[in-house]
Amino acid sequence: MVGYGFMGKAHSQAWRNAERFYELPLRPELTALCGRSDQAVADAARTYGFAACETDWRRLIARADIDLVDICTPGDTHAQIAIAALAAGKHVLCEKPLANTVAQAEEMTAAAERAAARGARAMVGFNYRRVPALALARQLIADGRLGTIRHVRAQYLQDWIVDPQFPLVWRLQADKAGSGALGDLGAHSIDLAQHLTGQRITGVSALLETLVPERPLPGAYSGLSATADAQAARGKVTVDDAALFTARFDGGAIGVFEATRFATGHKNAMRIEVNGSLGSVAFDCESLNELSYYDASQDAGTAGFRRILVTEPTHPYLAAWWPPGHLIGYEHTFTHQIKDLVEALAEGSAPEPSFADGLRTQLVLAAVAESAAANSVFTPVPSER
Ligand code: SOE
Numbered sequence: 001m002v003g004y005g006f007m008g009k010a011h012s013q014a015w016r017n018a019e020r021f022y023e024l025p026l027r028p029e030l031t032a033l034c035g036r037s038d039q040a041v042a043d044a045a046r047t048y049g050f051a052a053c054e055t056d057w058r059r060l061i062a063r064a065d066i067d068l069v070d071i072c073t074p075g076d077t078h079a080q081i082a083i084a085a086l087a088a089g090k091h092v093l094c095e096k097p098l099a100n101t102v103a104q105a106e107e108m109t110a111a112a113e114r115a116a117a118r119g120a121r122a123m124v125g126f127n128y129r130r131v132p133a134l135a136l137a138r139q140l141i142a143d144g145r146l147g148t149i150r151h152v153r154a155q156y157l158q159d160w161i162v163d164p165q166f167p168l169v170w171r172l173q174a175d176k177a178g179s180g181a182l183g184d185l186g187a188h189s190i191d192l193a194q195h196l197t198g199q200r201i202t203g204v205s206a207l208l209e210t211l212v213p214e215r216p217l218p219g220a221y222s223g224l225s226a227t228a229d230a231q232a233a234r235g236k237v238t239v240d241d242a243a244l245f246t247a248r249f250d251g252g253a254i255g256v257f258e259a260t261r262f263a264t265g266h267k268n269a270m271r272i273e274v275n276g277s278l279g280s281v282a283f284d285c286e287s288l289n290e291l292s293y294y295d296a297s298q299d300a301g302t303a304g305f306r307r308i309l310v311t312e313p314t315h316p317y318l319a320a321w322w323p324p325g326h327l328i329g330y331e332h333t334f335t336h337q338i339k340d341l342v343e344a345l346a347e348g349s350a351p352e353p354s355f356a357d358g359l360r361t362q363l364v365l366a367a368v369a370e371s372a373a374a375n376s377v378f379t380p381v382p383s384e385r
Helices: 006-021 038-048 057-062 075-087 102-117 132-142 181-197 330-347 355-374
Strands: 032-034 052-054 068-071 091-095 122-125 149-157 201-209 214-216 234-236 242-249 254-260 269-276 279-284 290-295 306-309
Touching: 006 038, 006 091, 006 330, 032 038, 032 057, 038 052, 052 057, 057 075, 068 075, 075 091, 075 102, 091 330, 102 122, 102 355, 122 330, 122 355, 132 181, 132 269, 132 279, 132 290, 149 181, 149 242, 181 201, 181 242, 181 254, 181 269, 181 355, 201 355, 242 355
Parallel strands: 032 052, 068 091, 091 122, 149 254
Antiparallel strands: 149 269, 201 242, 214 234, 242 254, 269 279, 279 290, 290 306
16 A cells, blocks of 8 residues: 555555455455655554555555555645556555546556456546445436436535635645546546446536635645644645536436535535435435435325435445444445455456546546636626716
């Protein structure tokens, strides 16, 4: 694994736990963890359960005792690490968004295709696909229970940078993160919207905004709960804080998307609703074990959204966990991701989402940025005369 911040921690627990709950056909071994600072990476390796550590990802990739490289670094290093690892014959799991630019994502996808011919596989980590309630939503849609899909309504709301004194961490720097709320949060919504509906986004019209343009420079810790020194010098925020866009899908649906880190009071409200001619589904990550379902064939007098508690052993992924009603959490989505990846590797099939899926999301992110920059759909409202 390269990187050991928030995502490195989430992935590590998944690599350790997957075989304790699922009968995996291959046995994950946490061979080595890589990071730049030798003391910090050694501490993280001990905590997360890695046998060894490296301070140069090139040395990690060169190791003969490693079969798979899990990339949990900021987006600016995804392409070079993934392409080199695939060329060295390693399988790759890469955190989302796949890359910082479409060009990088294209190179990565081409590298993944070349590697697949030699048996090395690549997957991008859109973990929310593996929320059982969302996997159930996908089944309902694929089974035709919602009929023709008309609308997607997706919001991803966080509030961890509402304070203008929150420091300029890497997620707020375009050269490291590519974009802001758009790529970090909106990428999940875009991937899910296309994955759930089976339709592709064909066009967008967008608005991006940076609400706090300057922030104090961060100290050593650059994660979601970083703090700034009051005297610290300030730097420019080079990404969007909030992204809004509407979209058209190739199956005729239309969508509205919102991704923001300024939705005061919302911590990780990743919500998505799909409306079809026969029914609707709605999900909110802050109630991760629930799916709301509306069946339009119900008697009008008593019809309504019903809350399905998605904890039955017959629901996706859940037979391995707890008895009905005993809830699962955010971390389980990563465990499910590892289960599916390991099973695909053992079978020799292509794990999903593929790098090509990651590229598809990257193309939408780029179209959103282009639309917002062009201001092409923004019609000013004349002031009152
Ligand atoms: C930070 O906004 C973040 O950790 C994202 O990077 C993740 O993808 C999301 O799952 C939770 O929030």
